[in-house]
Amino acid sequence: MKRVLVIGCPGAGKSTFSRKLSATTGLPVYYLDLIWHRPDRTNVSADEFDKSLEKILQADKWIIDGNYLRTMSWRMQYCDTIFFDIPLDQCLSGVRNRLGKPREDMPWIDRELDEEFLQSILDFPAHQTPMILRLLESFEGEIFWFKSRAEADAYIHSLK
Helix, strand or coil: CCEEEEEECCCCCHHHHHHHHHHHHCCCEEEHHHHHECCCCCECCHHHHHHHHHHHHCCCCEEEECCCHHHHHHHHCCCEEEEECCCHHHHHHHHHHCCCCCCCCCCCCCCCCCHHHHHHHHHHHHHHHHHHHHHHHCCCCCEEEECCHHHHHHHHHHHC
């Protein structure tokens, strides 16, 4: 395991898992949200995002945390993949539990749940999961599919 892509619904625990995996393996972790979002809540251009991502993809070792479906097939050409398919209610509670807390994977602190973001979480199982599954059908690497945070923690423990 040298290049890991951690994908799944917001609130599933991708960033927490990525930090734990990094601590266990020594692989550096990169958060796509930190590349895409500026601290003032604006975004970089798609071209700037892609250039930053290209630099990461060319490295020998990494963990990339985040969906960003537009670039997923590109990232899958380089990586091992871990997919979080956590139940929707747990994703929603995960997002609510992090409100008001600083996070190393975001350049700001969310104090309330944005309605558009909430809707994207609610829509994730119907809209994004099928597209991710289609991409994974042609993926030739190893897929680790976690259906609970306990499964993800057990995997980390197995690496120690």
